[in-house]
Amino acid sequence: MKTIITPILAIVAVLSTLTSCNNSNNSGALSNNNAEKVYVAPGDHDSHYAFISGGFSGNLTVYGLPSGRLFKEIPVFSQFPTNGYGYSEETKPMFETSYGFVPWDDSHHPDISQTNGKLDGRWIFINGNNTPRIARISLTTFETEEIIEVPNSAGNHSSSFITENTEYVVAGTRFSVPVPQKDIPIKTYKGNFKGALSFISVDPEHGHMDIKFQILMPGFNYDLSHPGRGKSHGWFFFTTYNTEEANTLLEVNASQNDKDFIAAINWKKIEEYVKKGGGTMMPANYAHNVYDEHKHTATSTMKKEVRVVNPSEVPGAVYFIPTPKSPHGCDVDPSGEYIVGNGKLSANLTVHSFTKMLDAIENKKFAGEAYGIPILNFEDVLAGSVEQPGLGPLHTEFDGQGNAYTTFFISSEVVKWKLGTWEVIDRKPTYYSVGHLTIPGGNSAEPFGKYMFAMNKITKDRYLPTGPEMEHSAQLYDISGEKMELLLDFPTHGEPHYAAAIPAEIIKNNSRKIYRLDENQHEKKTLSGSDVKIVRDGKNVHIYMTMIRSHFAPDNIEGIKVGDKVFFHITNLEQDFDVPHGFAIIGANNAELLIAPGQTRTLTWEPKQVGVWPFYCTDFCSALHQEMQGYVRVSPTNSNIELSWSLGED
Amino acid sequence: MKKAGIIMIVGALLLLGLFKFPLWNIMLGAPQYPEPLGMNIYIHGIEGVEEFDLQNIDGLNHYIGMKTIPKAEDMWEFSVFPIVIVFMVVLGTVIGLLGYFQKLNYKYFLGWFLLMSVLGILGIYDFNNWLIDYGSNLDPNAIIKVTNPDGSPMSYKPPLIGYQKLLNFDVDSWPHLGGYLMFIGMTLTLVAFWAGRKASLKPTTQ
Numbered sequence: 001m002k003t004i005i006t007p008i009l010a011i012v013a014v015l016s017t018l019t020s021c022n023n024s025n026n027s028g029a030l031s032n033n034n035a036e037k038v039y040v041a042p043g044d045h046d047s048h049y050a051f052i053s054g055g056f057s058g059n060l061t062v063y064g065l066p067s068g069r070l071f072k073e074i075p076v077f078s079q080f081p082t083n084g085y086g087y088s089e090e091t092k093p094m095f096e097t098s099y100g101f102v103p104w105d106d107s108h109h110p111d112i113s114q115t116n117g118k119l120d121g122r123w124i125f126i127n128g129n130n131t132p133r134i135a136r137i138s139l140t141t142f143e144t145e146e147i148i149e150v151p152n153s154a155g156n157h158s159s160s161f162i163t164e165n166t167e168y169v170v171a172g173t174r175f176s177v178p179v180p181q182k183d184i185p186i187k188t189y190k191g192n193f194k195g196a197l198s199f200i201s202v203d204p205e206h207g208h209m210d211i212k213f214q215i216l217m218p219g220f221n222y223d224l225s226h227p228g229r230g231k232s233h234g235w236f237f238f239t240t241y242n243t244e245e246a247n248t249l250l251e252v253n254a255s256q257n258d259k260d261f262i263a264a265i266n267w268k269k270i271e272e273y274v275k276k277g278g279g280t281m282m283p284a285n286y287a288h289n290v291y292d293e294h295k296h297t298a299t300s301t302m303k304k305e306v307r308v309v310n311p312s313e314v315p316g317a318v319y320f321i322p323t324p325k326s327p328h329g330c331d332v333d334p335s336g337e338y339i340v341g342n343g344k345l346s347a348n349l350t351v352h353s354f355t356k357m358l359d360a361i362e363n364k365k366f367a368g369e370a371y372g373i374p375i376l377n378f379e380d381v382l383a384g385s386v387e388q389p390g391l392g393p394l395h396t397e398f399d400g401q402g403n404a405y406t407t408f409f410i411s412s413e414v415v416k417w418k419l420g421t422w423e424v425i426d427r428k429p430t431y432y433s434v435g436h437l438t439i440p441g442g443n444s445a446e447p448f449g450k451y452m453f454a455m456n457k458i459t460k461d462r463y464l465p466t467g468p469e470m471e472h473s474a475q476l477y478d479i480s481g482e483k484m485e486l487l488l489d490f491p492t493h494g495e496p497h498y499a500a501a502i503p504a505e506i507i508k509n510n511s512r513k514i515y516r517l518d519e520n521q522h523e524k525k526t527l528s529g530s531d532v533k534i535v536r537d538g539k540n541v542h543i544y545m546t547m548i549r550s551h552f553a554p555d556n557i558e559g560i561k562v563g564d565k566v567f568f569h570i571t572n573l574e575q576d577f578d579v580p581h582g583f584a585i586i587g588a589n590n591a592e593l594l595i596a597p598g599q600t601r602t603l604t605w606e607p608k609q610v611g612v613w614p615f616y617c618t619d620f621c622s623a624l625h626q627e628m629q630g631y632v633r634v635s636p637t638n639s640n641i642e643l644s645w646s647l648g649e650d
Numbered sequence: 651m652k653k654a655g656i657i658m659i660v661g662a663l664l665l666l667g668l669f670k671f672p673l674w675n676i677m678l679g680a681p682q683y684p685e686p687l688g689m690n691i692y693i694h695g696i697e698g699v700e701e702f703d704l705q706n707i708d709g710l711n712h713y714i715g716m717k718t719i720p721k722a723e724d725m726w727e728f729s730v731f732p733i734v735i736v737f738m739v740v741l742g743t744v745i746g747l748l749g750y751f752q753k754l755n756y757k758y759f760l761g762w763f764l765l766m767s768v769l770g771i772l773g774i775y776d777f778n779n780w781l782i783d784y785g786s787n788l789d790p791n792a793i794i795k796v797t798n799p800d801g802s803p804m805s806y807k808p809p810l811i812g813y814q815k816l817l818n819f820d821v822d823s824w825p826h827l828g829g830y831l832m833f834i835g836m837t838l839t840l841v842a843f844w845a846g847r848k849a850s851l852k853p854t855t856q
Contacts, residue, residue, distance in 0.1 A: 514702070549709055
C-alpha cells in the first residue's frame with residue numbers, strides 16, 4: 001500500500017505547486033482566456049450592439065459584441081434585393097435626389113442620438129458620402145426612416161456627427177465646389193470654390209430633419225468633425241486639409257503647408273443669428289424623403305431653397321486653429337476640454353485646449369485671418385502633444401477613464417495614451433491598415449470603456465482566402481485593464497469605415513417585434529382574406545393580396561394580359577414575431593419582397609409572355625412553406641378574358 | 651358564530667375574483683416559441699396571455715385540424731358560469747349573514763361548500779369534455795395526421811391539470827389567480843363550518 005500512496009502524494013504535491021504558481025503570478029494559460037471572453041453561449045445575448053458602416057455597400061450592419069456575430073444588414077443608401085428595399089413601390093422614394101434615382105452610396109460615419117451627452121438609443125444617423133445625404137434610422141424598427149439630401153455639398157464626409165442633445169446633425173463637405181454650381185474653369189478654384197457645412201436640425205419628438213443653415217466656408221477640404229460637449233457644448237470642430245486650395249495633384253500640392261486648420265464653429269452663435277433672420281435664402285434643389293411607419297410608405301419632396309450664412313458676417317462665430325499636418329480625425333474628449341487633431345502626416349499628435357482657445361479669442365490673440373475668419377496662434381491653443389507615438393495618426397476615442405486610443409494607419413497599430421500627461425501607456429498591432437476605432441459610447445460624454453474595436457482596410461492572411469477580394473475586418477480589444485488585449489478578429493461586410501456601439505440594454509427592450517395590423521394605414525392594405533380584390537385601371541392592374549402561413553389569397557389569378565403593369569399590394573396578416581413572408585414571381589425585373597408581420601408592400605410586375613406563371617413565398621415560413629404558392633394566367637394583349645381570382649375552389 | 655359568519659362571507663366573496671382573474675391557464679411552449687403562447691380561461695371567455703396568442707395558437711392548430719378557440723358567444727358555459735358564481739356568492743353571503751346573526755345553523759356552511767363542490771366537479775367535468783372535443787374532434791382534411799403506436803388518431807387534448815408533451819409543444823395547464831382565490835374561498839367556508847361548530851359546541855362542553 002505504502003508504495004502506491006507515496007507516488008500519489010507526490011503527484012498531488014506537484015499539482016498544487018503548479019496551481020499555486022498560476023494563481024500567484026496571474027499569467028499563463030489561465031489568464032489568457034480570450035476565447036472565453038468573446039464566447040457567447042448558444043441562446044445567450046451579446047452585451048453590446050455595434051453598428052458598423054458598410055462603406056461602399058452603402059448600408060449599416062449590426063453586430064454583437066463581444067462575439068462579433070453579424071445580426072443584420074440595414075439597407076440605407078443602397079437597393080437591397082434581400083427584402084426589396086429600393087425596389088418596392090413604398091421604398092423607391094427613399095432614393096430620390098436632385099440627381100434623380102440614386103440607388104447606392106458610400107456610407108461612412110454612424111452616430112447614435114444623445115440626450116445630455118449620453119447615448120439614448122433612439123436613432124442612428126449615417127452619411128451618404130458620394131451623393132451628399134444624411135439618413136436617420138429608427139432603433140426600434142431598425143429601418144431607415146428618413147433621408148435628406150444636402151445641397152451645395154460634395155463628398156459628404158465630415159458627417160454625420162450630432163450635438164449632445166441631438167439638436168443638430170452636421171453634414172460637412174469634403175470637396176469644395178462652386179456654390180451655386182456653375183460652369184467655370186477648374187483652374188479658378190482658389191477663392192471661387194466654397195465648402196458648405198450644413199447644420200441639420202432634428203425634431204426631438206419624431207426625429208424629422210431639416211437643414212437649418214449652411215455655413216459657406218473657404219474652399220478647403222473638410223475632412224472630419226466632432227461636436228463640443230460639456231463645457232464646449234455649442235461648438236463644433238472640423239478638420240481641414242488642402243488649405244493650399246490646390247486643384248491638381250493634391251497628394252503633393254495639398255501637403256505643402258506645415259499646418260492646416262481645425263475650424264472651430266460656435267453654432268449657437270450662428271443659430272441666434274439665424275433666428276433673428278440672419279443669412280440669406282438661396283435657391284436650391286434637394287430631396288427630403290420620409291418613411292411613415294404606419295403607412296409603410298415613403299414620400300419624397302423636393303425642397304427649393306436653403307439658408308446660407310457667410311461666416312464673416314457673424315463675427316466671433318468661426319475661428320481657425322492651426323493644426324499639423326493635413327489633420328484627419330478631429331476628436332473631442334468626454335469632458336469637452338481636449339480637441340485631438342490627428343495630423344496624418346505629422347510625427348506628433350496634437351491636442352488643443354478648449355479653455356486656451358477661449359482665452360485666446362477673448363484676448364484677441366490672432367495670427368492673421370483667412371477670408372475674414374480669424375486664425376489663432378498654434379502655441380496659444382496647444383494643450384500638449386504626444387511625441388512620436390506612431391506613423392499616420394487617424395482617429396481617437398476615449399474610455400472615460402482619462403485615456404485616449406488613437407489609430408495609426410501607416411504603422412498599423414492602436415496606441416493608448418493619457419490625457420493631460422500625453423504619455424504613451426500601451427500599443428498593440430492591428431491587422432492591417434486601421435482606419436477608425438470605436439469604444440461603445442466613445443463618441444459621447446459617457447463612454448463604456450470595456451471594449452474597443454479597430455476597423456481595418458486590409459485582411460490578407462487573417463482568414464481563409466476568398467479570391468482577390470476579401471471582406472474587411474474588425475478586431476476587438478479588451479481595454480478594461482492597463483494594457484489592451486486583442487480578443488477577436490471578425491469579418492465585416494463592405495468597408496467598416498466607422499461604427500457606433502452601445503450597451504444592448506438601451507436598445508433591445510424597445511425593439512419592435514411586429515407591426516400591428518390595426519395600425520396599418522397603408523393606402524393599399526388588405527386586412528383580411530375576405531377583402532381581397534383585383535382592380536383594373538386601364539393597363540394597370542392592382543392586386544390586393546394577403547399572406548399568412550401558408551397561403552396567398554388569392555392564389556389563382558386570371559385575366560392579366562401581356563403589356564399590363566401589375567401591382568401586387570400584399571399585406572402580411574401575421575401578428576407573430578419573426579414571421580415575415582416573401583413574395584417572388586417569375587420574370588420580375590426588380591426584386592422579390594420580404595414583408596414583415598403587419599406590413600404592406602407593393603411589387604410591380606410587367607408580364608411579357610403569355611402563359612401561366614407561378615409566384616411563391618421565398619422566406620421559409622412553416623412546414624407548408626413549399627405549398628405557399630399561386631399562379632397568374634397571362635393572356636394575349638387582345639384577349640377578352642375577364643379578371644377573376646380564387647382561393648380554395650376547385 | 652359571529653366569527654364563523656364573517657369567515658363564511660369572506661370565503662364566498664373571494665369567488666368574485668373570478669370576474670377579474672383567470673380561473674385557469676394553459677401555456678404552450680416549443681423550441682420555436684421561447685416565449686410560450688398561452689391562453690387564460692375566465693368564467694366569461696378565453697383570452698390570450700399576450701395580445702396575439704389566440705390568433706397564433708389557432709394558426710398552428712389549423713395544421714392538425716383543430717377548431718379555433720371558441721369565442722365567448724360560442725359556448726353556453728361562458729354565459730351560465732358567471733350567473734352560477736354570482737348566485738353562489740349571494741347565497742354564501744346570505745348564509746354567512748344569517749349565521750352571523752345566529753339565525754341559522756352552521757351546518758348550512760357545509761351545505762354551501764358541498765353544493766359548490768358539486769358544481770365545481772360538474773364544471774371540471776364539462777371543461778374536460780370540452781378539452782377532449784377540442785383536442786380530438788379534428789378536421790378530417792387536416793394536413794398533418796399523427797397516429798398513436800396502436801394506429802388510433804392522436805389526441806391533442808391539453809392536460810386537465812399539470813404538464814404534458816404534445817408533439818413539439820410543452821403544455822402546462824394549471825389553475826390561475828381566480829381559481830386559487832376560489833379554492834381559498836371554498837376552504838374558508840370549511841373553516842367557517844369548523845369555527846361555527848366549535849362555537850356551538852362550547853356551551854355543552856362547559
